[in-house]
Amino acid sequence: MDTKDIKVCVLRIEGTNCEDETNEAFRMLGASVETIHLKQLTSDVSPALRRSLEDYHILAFPGGFSAGDYVRAGAIFAARMKSALAGDLQKFVESGKPVLGICNGFQILVELGLLPAMGKTMSDFPQSALYTNDSARFECRPTFLRHDNRGRCLFTSQIPQGKVLMIPSAHAEGNLKFPSDMQSKYLEKLEENDQIVFRYVNPNEDEVSYPWCPNGSISQIAGICNEGGNVLGLMPHPERVMFRFQHPDWTRSKECPDGAGDGRAVFQSVLDSVKKSF
Numbered sequence: 001m002d003t004k005d006i007k008v009c010v011l012r013i014e015g016t017n018c019e020d021e022t023n024e025a026f027r028m029l030g031a032s033v034e035t036i037h038l039k040q041l042t043s044d045v046s047p048a049l050r051r052s053l054e055d056y057h058i059l060a061f062p063g064g065f066s067a068g069d070y071v072r073a074g075a076i077f078a079a080r081m082k083s084a085l086a087g088d089l090q091k092f093v094e095s096g097k098p099v100l101g102i103c104n105g106f107q108i109l110v111e112l113g114l115l116p117a118m119g120k121t122m123s124d125f126p127q128s129a130l131y132t133n134d135s136a137r138f139e140c141r142p143t144f145l146r147h148d149n150r151g152r153c154l155f156t157s158q159i160p161q162g163k164v165l166m167i168p169s170a171h172a173e174g175n176l177k178f179p180s181d182m183q184s185k186y187l188e189k190l191e192e193n194d195q196i197v198f199r200y201v202n203p204n205e206d207e208v209s210y211p212w213c214p215n216g217s218i219s220q221i222a223g224i225c226n227e228g229g230n231v232l233g234l235m236p237h238p239e240r241v242m243f244r245f246q247h248p249d250w251t252r253s254k255e256c257p258d259g260a261g262d263g264r265a266v267f268q269s270v271l272d273s274v275k276k277s278f
Ligand SMILES: NC(=O)CC[C@H](N)C(=O)O
Pocket: 062, 063, 064, 065, 066, 069, 073, 102, 103, 104, 105, 138, 170, 171, 172, 173, 174
């Protein structure tokens, strides 16, 4: 399959605000991308606007403040999606098609029960929460992430394990929490299943407290995937560092001769995996 034949759905509702840069991140790498509203998948729009999940190879939930972050960030988007499309979504994931959730998108995946999805494709209710940051305020800054995945995640096959990337964060509810009596059990399971993808670190990897970890997430987790490796949720925004000049540190040019920013590998990896498997 050619990259141009890969159909990407960037899905939004009222309050989503990173759909354009997420669309552009896939488009600039050659995929055919469409930004659509959830209504086009779920309700009576004109036939010309009507879409179906099976029209696409990749589903992306971008960042933003969907439904104004009312109730909990991502909760309303997830509820509207689950009530109308749970079966289609489950089929999409079980077919191995990739699903990407960035920031508000990660919150939507947690609220949908698609992550961490311990032992199931989609849990009946959320098995974790992206809770208010420990600082109780919106945190927005460059963040350093160590790639801790051992090869399961389809979105990071081009990133060496242990590599530290700069991918910026901007959120108020990024504090990954598991049910209190299950914290160590969930963490152990995620490690064993190779579902931990990114952790916050500082550049020398010797400091992981605030502000390097902006939210207080358990084990400084910034991103996790499902057991199949085809669903990734992460709080930082890879679509905001597609180019070298988007990095605050200009000396990086020697590290990214092709002008790529650290976020580009996330999009390139998943496009390559779709080319190979569909
Ligand atoms: N940049 C985003 O997607 C923000 C996500 C969510 N609105 C929060 O503040 O946590």
